[in-house]
Amino acid sequence: xxxxxxxxxxQIKVKRYQPEKEAKPYWQEFRVxxxxxxxLLDALNQIKWEQDGTLTFRRSCAHGVCGSDAxxxxxxxxxxxxxxxxxxxxxxxxxxxxxxxxIRDLVVDMDPFFAxxxxxxxxxxxxxxxxxxERRQSPEQRERYDETTKCxxxxxxTGSCPSVWANADWVGPASIVNAHRFIFDSRDRGANERLQIxxxxxxxxxxxxxxxxSEACPRGIHVTDAIEEVKRAIMYGSNAIE
Amino acid sequence: MNxxxxxxxxxGAGGAGLMSAMQLAHNSSIAVISKLYPTRSHTGAAQxxxxxxxxxxxxxxxxxxxxxxxxxxxxxTDQDAAEILAREAIDAVYDLEHWGLPFNRTPDGKIDxxxxxxxxxxxxxxxxxxxxxxxxxxxxMILQTMYQQSxxxxxxxxxxxxxxxxxxxxxQACGVVALCLRDGSIHVFHAKTIVxxxxxxGRAWRITSNALACTGDGMAVAYRRGLPLEDMEMYQFHPxxxxxxxxxxxxxxxxxxxxxxxxxxxxxxxxxxxxMEELAPRDMVSRFIVQEIAEGRGxxxxxxxxxxxxxxxxxxxxxxxxxxxxFARNYLxxxxxxxxxxxxxxxxxxxxxxxxxIEGRVVVDEQNTVLPGLYAAGEVACVSVHGANRLGTNSxxxxxxxxxxxxxxxxxxxxxxxxxxxLPANPDGYATELVEGLLSRANGKGETQERIRQELRxxxxxxxxxxxxxxxxxxxxxxxxxxxERWANVRLMDTSHTFxxxxxxxxxxxxxxxxAEATVAGALARKESRGGHYREDYQKRDDANFLKHTLAYxxxxxxxxxxxxxxxxxTEFQPKERKY
Ligand SMILES: Cc1cc2nc3c(=O)[nH]c(=O)nc-3n(C[C@H](O)[C@H](O)[C@H](O)COP(=O)(O)OP(=O)(O)OC[C@H]3O[C@@H](n4cnc5c(N)ncnc54)[C@H](O)[C@@H]3O)c2cc1C
Ligand code: FES
Numbered sequence: 001x002x003x004x005x006x007x008x009x010x011q012i013k014v015k016r017y018q019p020e021k022e023a024k025p026y027w028q029e030f031r032v033x034x035x036x037x038x039x040l041l042d043a044l045n046q047i048k049w050e051q052d053g054t055l056t057f058r059r060s061c062a063h064g065v066c067g068s069d070a071x072x073x074x075x076x077x078x079x080x081x082x083x084x085x086x087x088x089x090x091x092x093x094x095x096x097x098x099x100x101x102x103i104r105d106l107v108v109d110m111d112p113f114f115a116x117x118x119x120x121x122x123x124x125x126x127x128x129x130x131x132x133x134e135r136r137q138s139p140e141q142r143e144r145y146d147e148t149t150k151c152x153x154x155x156x157x158t159g160s161c162p163s164v165w166a167n168a169d170w171v172g173p174a175s176i177v178n179a180h181r182f183i184f185d186s187r188d189r190g191a192n193e194r195l196q197i198x199x200x201x202x203x204x205x206x207x208x209x210x211x212x213x214s215e216a217c218p219r220g221i222h223v224t225d226a227i228e229e230v231k232r233a234i235m236y237g238s239n240a241i242e
Numbered sequence: 243m244n245x246x247x248x249x250x251x252x253x254g255a256g257g258a259g260l261m262s263a264m265q266l267a268h269n270s271s272i273a274v275i276s277k278l279y280p281t282r283s284h285t286g287a288a289q290x291x292x293x294x295x296x297x298x299x300x301x302x303x304x305x306x307x308x309x310x311x312x313x314x315x316x317x318x319t320d321q322d323a324a325e326i327l328a329r330e331a332i333d334a335v336y337d338l339e340h341w342g343l344p345f346n347r348t349p350d351g352k353i354d355x356x357x358x359x360x361x362x363x364x365x366x367x368x369x370x371x372x373x374x375x376x377x378x379x380x381x382x383m384i385l386q387t388m389y390q391q392s393x394x395x396x397x398x399x400x401x402x403x404x405x406x407x408x409x410x411x412x413x414q415a416c417g418v419v420a421l422c423l424r425d426g427s428i429h430v431f432h433a434k435t436i437v438x439x440x441x442x443x444g445r446a447w448r449i450t451s452n453a454l455a456c457t458g459d460g461m462a463v464a465y466r467r468g469l470p471l472e473d474m475e476m477y478q479f480h481p482x483x484x485x486x487x488x489x490x491x492x493x494x495x496x497x498x499x500x501x502x503x504x505x506x507x508x509x510x511x512x513x514x515x516x517x518m519e520e521l522a523p524r525d526m527v528s529r530f531i532v533q534e535i536a537e538g539r540g541x542x543x544x545x546x547x548x549x550x551x552x553x554x555x556x557x558x559x560x561x562x563x564x565x566x567x568x569f570a571r572n573y574l575x576x577x578x579x580x581x582x583x584x585x586x587x588x589x590x591x592x593x594x595x596x597x598x599x600i601e602g603r604v605v606v607d608e609q610n611t612v613l614p615g616l617y618a619a620g621e622v623a624c625v626s627v628h629g630a631n632r633l634g635t636n637s638x639x640x641x642x643x644x645x646x647x648x649x650x651x652x653x654x655x656x657x658x659x660x661x662x663x664x665l666p667a668n669p670d671g672y673a674t675e676l677v678e679g680l681l682s683r684a685n686g687k688g689e690t691q692e693r694i695r696q697e698l699r700x701x702x703x704x705x706x707x708x709x710x711x712x713x714x715x716x717x718x719x720x721x722x723x724x725x726x727e728r729w730a731n732v733r734l735m736d737t738s739h740t741f742x743x744x745x746x747x748x749x750x751x752x753x754x755x756x757x758a759e760a761t762v763a764g765a766l767a768r769k770e771s772r773g774g775h776y777r778e779d780y781q782k783r784d785d786a787n788f789l790k791h792t793l794a795y796x797x798x799x800x801x802x803x804x805x806x807x808x809x810x811x812x813t814e815f816q817p818k819e820r821k822y
Contacts, residue, residue, distance in 0.1 A: 018738070037573070053690065054744070056743050060278055061282075061453040066286055066453065082572060122390050123390035142346065145344070151386075188342070
């Protein structure tokens, strides 16, 4: 249904939650006229700025690097700023991510998510004296953990994981990705501490290899594979960490 | 009103704020306030790299880096600051590596380095490899690494708290007032020290590389409290933004050998800058592009040209430029392996900001009088290390070098002798009135924020862009006075206290208008062309009259701040004509 100027009429159905007005969430439909090359985020902004200023969501960079606007779009967790209207169609359903407490509309409480991230000691552990210049690391050693350094902590993987929905205490995929980033870094000496944390009841073993997380990751991280590598490191000890 | 008390309150959790926090976390009571979760800060969007004369790839010296910074800044750079930047960059980069930053590596395991615009060997002889990088997500890695260290050091964060006001009493900074987004409550932070690290204001333009959160809050808050803003007319337009959207394609592409082409397929930069070619400084390349377009050599006669990486080959593109080529695929449907990418200049970086000395202390006049207790670092500040034009990869250096210096100075020199200044009477008065005033106008009559925002951004792009003139600037000055009045009557649609992002946006819009006011006034008075400030009606640099920094003070007349000037610090390099 392209208009003469090339724009499209798009219907966006949003799961609203306005705690100061209504105790329960409800659905609301909006219609906007947008360029097919617009981002879904542009369409949401258009609604907010022109139709309904109460529509609430987070956003900042608008090009998929800050991790603010992960939400459930047509049943899948995506970043609204990375998705073009032409790729998602003219009937779009938008909800907050599952598995997170909702604060308002599409804004969820990220504090528990960051608390779990902190659990796995997400920082370089190495007490050896620092050299005057850089620590050496070969390009191959650097490549070993390249993929998991891409994580932007948007929560799309964690919010797509049925094991997270079933058990809010589980550390979840994003934390394991960030543990992986250090466990496989040749400069780090904290692998055993982290593996111990992750072999606990709420550690890696709750992962049922469903692959939702890998599909959800807007940074193209093969999350399930990273989790598998961490599982293997737990089973076979640090030898598995080459 | 909620009351908090800390030795140090840092506002902003980007590279600059976290770097200061790192120096203080061990032994002081500190809090970091940020309107975004720290990892959402715009530092994470930086792509290309961070400059430091490590000499890992070829001979390099900090003095060459210092010279490039001064020359790149068209001699408006304060040379004492440039020296510190170039010298201390080296240790600051090693600090980052020791904290775990995953830099790309050379075959022998050192930090890899690549070329970047305006960075040269031996005082301008040719390009040098000085940019330390982690693929094309260096800023992401810096931000992640510093946040990781903050977690390790158990820094106290107040996330999604928006600073609305700065408190000054008895000649000393003594606190900030912030809005807690989650429940709309107002918080007063009483402190001995405040560090402003709130970033830039690129959202004042329509085509910009900046995040929606880059709204100049720190600058506007200081300006409203009577502090000057320095050199705001010096705003950088990066040559290679994605056509129509402004998303940045890092100079790293050109550092790796990308071409810029006009409609005849000509690498026109060579015509203008025979030595540095595409790697001439940004202000110049942006002007080359505007000139080509003006002379009808834009692609298809339109207002864009091409950036081409196809000749670099798939392997190099994937290894060195994966993110930015994805932007082209994702947002323009262009496959950079084979196709050139449509680009145009995009509003990118504030060289100006809140004036500071080389310790990061905020100074308030021509004599560089320090305002005790107040520091600023990063894009919000103006040391002035970037002068009239910042070189690529020099902002990340600025964050880590001056963020670190500010933190160290606070710890070693200021805190041992500082005391809490008492809060002024009714400390949250301004902030509470602002918020309640806006909320009470909800659902009444009058216009909402949208038209005001659009007009500001459209007209700034048109009138205060790469090329300016008396006519366009005067028109914009009037427009700003009009927008200020309209903003004062703006109507909200959202009356809620829970996560009211419309309220946040309207306050941000007010801040952008303040920043734009200082920008336009400085540009109007500077009747010369220098660095990022190009006047069609005064095309030459004029050292006799304008080798000096602008200080803009807010006045009672909308659109017309009072302007004062202070001299440039020149130590080693006398101003010369800038050729590349
Ligand atoms: C796309 C892009 C690429 C870039 N690439 C490079 C590069 O390769 N090399 C380079 O050197 N430079 C680069 N730059 C420039 C550089 O990234 C920025 O100048 C720099 O990151 C700014 O850092 P900062 O710490 O000053 O501010 P930011 O990172 O913007 O952080 C600002 C912080 O302040 C907080 N804040 C803002 N307002 C408020 C408020 N009112 N209340 C509370 N908190 C507030 C925010 O939440 C945020 O935490 C790039 C810039 C862009 C846009
Ligand atoms: S707004 Fe930053 S990731 Fe979407």
